[in-house]
Amino acid sequence: MIGGLRISRDPRAWIFLGVPSVFLVLLFVLPLVSMIVLSFWRTENYHIIQDWNVDNYYVIATAGAYVTFLIRSLVMAVIVSALCVAIAWPVAYGVIVYGGRYKLLLSLGFAIPFLTGEVLRVIALQGLLGPLGLFNGVLMALGAAPLRFIMYTNFASAIGLVYLYLPIVVTVIYLSLLNFDMRLIDAARIFGAGPFRGFIEVTWPLNLFGTLIGFALCFVPCLSATLVPRFLGGPSGTLYGMALAQQFGESGTWALGAAMGVVLFLLSIAGVLLVFRFVDLRRSGFTGFGRS
Amino acid sequence: MTSTNDSNKAAPRKSGPSRRGAMKTIAGAAAALVAAPYIRPASAAPTALRALMWEAYAVRDVIGAFEEKHKVKFAPTFFDGNSEAYNKLRVGGTKDFDLVQADGFWPSLYFREKLIRDMDYAKIPGTANYFPAFKPDAFPLLKDETSGVFFGVPFCWGSYGITYNVGEVPVEKAKSLELLFSPDYSGRLATNARFEENIALAGIMVAHRMGTIDKPRPDGKSFNPYKLTDEELDGVEKLLIEQKPLLLTRYQDAATLEQLLVSGAIVAAPEFAQVYRLMLEKKAKGELDITVDHTLKPKEGGLGWVDTWLISSGVTDAEKADICHAFIDTMIKPETMVQIGKASGCSTTIDIRLLSSAEDQVLYLMNRTDELRGMYMFDQPSSTEKWERVWSRVQAA
The missing domain is CATH 3.40.190.10 (Periplasmic binding protein-like II)
Known part of the structure; x- marks a missing residue:
């Protein structure tokens, strides 16, 4: 018993828990610690100077540009995640209710985009939304002006992010609905609830945890998105992740990049804690607490 | 207490593998595995x-x-x-x-x-x-x-000159960097995504406008767009922010630039003349309708x-x-x-x-290799930190 936590003496438990723990320490904790350390140093013309200071955090907080990137990314991530959830719910619900024996096949279909690389998908989308793409190509062939708002704008980035992460959200909500007892809807109906009330009071709350997981799995990568704003965003579409990647690429300002990474990490943690603060997991379809 | 110690001393040592021994073996094997790719006989031919x-x-x-x-x-x-x-x-x-x-x-x-x-x-x-x-x-x-x-x-x-659509941009205009900052072509211009060349090219323009391009420099050397003064950098930032609404995008690769020029979505962009050549070859084969030309060295100065x-x-x-x-x-x-x-x-x-x-x-x-001598060579920015801040502010504006 360590701090109230019961740890098995079975060596197999140590192996099963130990291997991923070592993996996490080596590939997650250590890089994170090194990033935190680097964020308190500075760089000067591609040289790392081990001079402890908080200048990088001061720059992020006061320079304005990085706060702008962060706000842009937060707004983009919230909009894209909300859109993905809004689209994914009816899709996943439709598969569950009307999928019949093709349910599994349909759900596997959502994984097809993952068989190609993210870069390939984004570049393909760039072509599709670009001046010679499906929409603008046809419009220009007909002598009309191209739709500028889908070419290299934040709107184009939003389309790209929805396209990239929608399959994940659909899959997560589908899995949540798969474990949901549909007879509860029938019960609600018997007691006089209409379809809307049944959804609001039964289906939605009991699948809230799955929905939140889907939202988070879209929100977090959107917050740090690099490729999509780079290829689709245009001159005013720089997001936080893209600016962060730039510090480790062209400009070589690694210490500032590390500080930006730490800020992003802390923000993500804060987001998760916020969810735990306001959502009662026991009433949201979460089964991880057991039956006790 | 004493007797226990004595009995311990008298006990025979285990002759099997000890935990410390096993750890040493594992550490040795791991070190050998890590070092293996770098170790080879001095006489071996490179593979x-x-x-x-x-x-x-x-x-x-x-x-x-x-x-x-x-x-x-x-x-x-x-x-x-x-x-x-x-x-x-x-x-x-x-x-x-x-x-x-x-x-x-x-x-x-x-x-x-x-x-x-x-x-x-x-x-x-x-x-x-x-x-x-x-x-x-x-x-x-x-x-x-x-x-x-x-x-x-x-x-x-090569240079980082301007490729332009001859049907849309007069030759005289295309000889100047002003073209890349001209409201006449708002929304129909693009630049490369590389921050160094964006700042350096704007630096030439700003130094030319400020009249500092031919004046003595703080370091005693001749003008170098990669070693700009703080005043020039301020001017660059303003100029690049003014340029933003004029740009359709900052292209990431030559294929994108070619698509933008071919479609007529843009009429001019600075580039390494690669797309210009590809488009000329396609034009010669009758695969393209539009005609492009390339300004190797704009009159204010060019990057090479x-x-x-x-x-x-x-x-x-x-x-x-x-x-x-x-x-x-x-x-x-x-x-x-x-x-x-x-x-x-x-x-x-x-x-x-x-x-x-x-x-x-x-x-x-x-037959134009001598022209390279008059261009500013690609270089390391004087302060990557300052340049990064300028570029971030431009992107955030």
Whole structure:
């Protein structure tokens, strides 16, 4: 018993828990610690100077540009995640209710985009939304002006992010609905609830945890998105992740990049804690607490 | 207590493997595994040649023939910009790469920081075929002033000029950098995504407008758009922010730029003349309707570059160095350079006029190599931190 936590003496438990723990320490904790350390140093013309200071955090907080990137990314991530959830719910619900024996096949279909690389998908989308793409190509062939708002704008980035992460959200909500007892809807109906009330009071709350997981799995990568704003965003579409990647690429300002990474990490943690603060997991379809 | 100790002393030691012994064995095996790729007999012939290079120059046929002849495996790693390559080399890349490419003033920086080693021109007979502008005595960028040793071999060259649609932009306008900041073409301009060249090109424009381009500089040297004063940088920031609404995008690759120009979505963009050449070739074949032209050096001044081959300082044994020299010699052979010029769309430093048609001589600027002397070479920004802040503010504006 360590701090109230019961740890098995079975060596197999140590192996099963130990291997991923070592993996996490080596590939997650250590890089994170090194990033935190680097964020308190500075760089000067591609040289790392081990001079402890908080200048990088001061720059992020006061320079304005990085706060702008962060706000842009937060707004983009919230909009894209909300859109993905809004689209994914009816899709996943439709598969569950009307999928019949093709349910599994349909759900596997959502994984097809993952068989190609993210870069390939984004570049393909760039072509599709670009001046010679499906929409603008046809419009220009007909002598009309191209739709500028889908070419290299934040709107184009939003389309790209929805396209990239929608399959994940659909899959997560589908899995949540798969474990949901549909007879509860029938019960609600018997007691006089209409379809809307049944959804609001039964289906939605009991699948809230799955929905939140889907939202988070879209929100977090959107917050740090690099490729999509780079290829689709245009001159005013720089997001936080893209600016962060730039510090480790062209400009070589690694210490500032590390500080930006730490800020992003802390923000993500804060987001998760916020969810735990306001959502009662026991009433949201979460089964991880057991039956006790 | 005493008796217990005595009994312990009397107990025979276990002769089986101890935990400490096992740990030592595991640690030894792990160290051997990690070190294995780096350990080989001093007399063994090199089996691999690792290059940090631009993708456009990796011509498969030529490299395949070299691998066959020298029985080595060529392993390239590609990069997009000098700063990216520099970063890779600085974090231990000299042990990971034998050959390196860079342009402008970057090779001299590499040499000063001992990231590359000296080079023996006598082992590269192909250097005899350079255009006069790139002969070792005429091209000081790759020679160490103090020791007199050469540390690089010129390969391809070009400028960062303006490619424009002849039907949309008058030739007179296209001769000036003002074109890239002209509201007349709002939403129909694009620039490269590279922050150094965006700032440097705007720096030329700002210094020209401020009249500081011909004035004495704080460092006593002539004007260099990569070493801007704070006032000039402020001007650059303002100019780039003003330019933003005029841009459709900052293109990431040549294919995107070509698509933008072909579709008519943009009418002008600064570029390395690669897209210009590709489009001219398509035009000649009747595959394109629009006509493009390229301003090599705008009247305010232009940026130029010479890609070079360098040998990493990690190459210490003579045999590996010989293979590196042999590879470079293969790459600068006139026949190879014709292929590379076609594949990459770049001008060559090797005189290949005897192997080229009159059209290609014009297209690949073979009679204009002397113009490079008047251009500002790609360089390291005076302060990457200051430049990064400027670029971030421009992006956030």
